[in-house]
Amino acid sequence: MSSLQDIPVHVAAEWGNALPVLHEIRHALERLAETGEARVIDLNAMPFGPGDEDRLLGLLGQGEIEARLDALGVTQIRETAVPGVWLVDHRNADGERLVLHVEIAEVPAILRTQAEDLRDAVAALDARLATGASPFPHRPDN
Amino acid sequence: MAHHKTLGESLRAHGVSRRGFLKFCAATASMMALPPTMTPAIAAALEQARRPSVIWLSFQECTGCTESLTRSHSPTVEDLILDVISLDYHHTLQAASGEAAEHAREVAMRENFGNYLVVVDGSLPGPDSNPGYSTIAGISNYQMLMETLEGAAAVVAVGTCAAFGGLPQANPNPTGAVAVQTLAGDKPVINVPGCPPVPMVITGVLAQYLTFGKLPEMDQYNRPLAFFGQSIHDRCYRRPFYDKGLFAETFDDEGARAGWCLYRLGCKGPSTYNACATMRWNAGTSWPVEAGHPCLGCSEPKFWDAGGFYDALSVPPGDTGSTLLAAGVSGAIIGGAAAALAKRRQKADLAERQPVKIDELEQKL
Amino acid sequence: MIDPMDFLLWTKGPMFDWAIAIFALGMLARLVEIFMLGRKPNYAEPRGGEWGPGFRTIFTRSVADAGTFQRAPFNVVIGTVWHVGFFIALLLFIPHIELIYSVLGIRWPGLPNPVVDAVTAITILAMIGALIHRLRNPVMKHISTFEDYLVWTVTFLPLITGYIAYHRMIDPYPLALGLHILAAEIFLIVLPFTKLTHMFTVFIARWYNGAIFGRKGVAS
CATH class of the missing domain: 1.20.5 (Single alpha-helices involved in coiled-coils or other helix-helix interfaces)
Incomplete structure (x- = not known):
């Protein structure tokens, strides 16, 4: 595929579809600040022209946090230079993008510990306590 | 062949975590062209969903639709076949052949009578045509469709041939080809046209049926509105050029190089309803208009007979000059x-x- | 239930051919008859040329003289606006140019779509204004016949359906476009057999007027 990308593509125009999305993000950010309501924007559903996505991501920039989720392939989660605006890039096991979300929230939902997991957590810890004869003073193997 | 486990159970059995499941649901929502806010609802529905048995029939077709399906990347076709649906019969994809293949179809039909999903690609010679034009294992397409439809919950016509007759039905229609919906009687039909359909649209429609267990909202051609609700023109990133009146007039002029509107080169985007402009092709890489080619209108009925692909939409197909x-x-x-x-x-x-x-x-x- | 795509293909295909055929046949029959009948021979000594004054009058009569304007300013302004608007929409919209090119093999530059769109909107409003005027002015109302209203309707329909199709106000689009094409076809079919013939004869009549006066050596 690299040979295809070597062909110089002349993109003459600003397609201008990044700007409306930025405004949507701004609107969502205001709501987040006022009411605490989070919002997710699916960038796959946008009629982007060539270069629109790069322009949008370039404008949003790179923030302080980057996280990685390993489940059914890798998911990259990072905060942009705009606090409260996150990029959640879900990829499958082959590294192909499943979906790219812009999440306007204090913390992206997928980073939170899930309620279902929390219910099982005590039991899981109990199981560890039961099997490991004495977890103290030295730490368990894993 | 029995599918007792719900999808949630089956995924957990495969060691998929809750976050992984949510990721799967987010991808599914995107694939179904639903907003991300629907992810929890999809998660709840998928948790309870059972894998439906799917019988895929290929009639007068070019296998392009199956080729398209196998390029679906979200979720991967392996996921789709193994986890989401139980594809019990598909000539091209199944390992079995000959007697064993037909046996698989018969067993799937018997065990899931009333509940299985039939997917058809390709048109078929109508009941009045010579059945010899297209047969499988010595059974005419017509007979096989009617047999298989009997116990079907619904039928999904994949591709323009199955949905509208497509190329085989184009003038002069030598095989007397008809679309699936003309023979389906009162069985619910979901049409997923396109030549071929966008891969994500095929999987999206199947996922939608699986997730919510009911027919999607459809337009008057029985096309799911989630994918076929908006025209190419309305979602086209080149639309601003149409609105400004900037058109490419040949394939290599300044306008073509600058990416202007392709209306004058025959783009059928204004009259074509499909999801290409947002879902794109090849894992979201590009789509025909982005590659500089006008839309052919392949997801519309009669697209082969609707005049030249490179004639503007306003141009009549006939020889009007001579008439005049x-x-x-x-x-x-x-x-x-x-x-x-x-x-x-x-x-x-x-x-x-x-x-x-x-x-x-x-x-x- | 009509199938929108079948409807569009019918309007673009057989119906378009019928409309074009009736239009060309009717219009040519009328024009050839008019030209062949000609005028009575004038045996008087000509005092001036015919061609020059004839063509000059085609232009001079297209501008209303001061007296006419003072008597009926509304008619002049609104009438001019919608006539000019109608021709801009008809001849300078890119899809129409493509259609004419495919039939006649000649083309010219068009206007940007938003310009044609604005002109169409103004034309539609002017035509509605003209109709209201016709209905409210006692003299106009008295002298109006069924044909006048018919001609107004078949002229108005292509404009309004074109506006609707351009703005995609009817779903699905093939239905909207088909309705517009059908409206234009009705216009074409009605044209040779009603007052709409003036689209062609108006200039012939003006030429004759100018030519007659020119021959007599007077201004027209």
């Missing part, structure tokens, strides 16, 4: 004849004219 000329000439002849007739009458009147003087008239009175 012939009618004009006939009109001129008729007009000439009428005028000649009038002149002759005038002349005759003139010849018969009997001038009368006022004195003569007065004398007569």
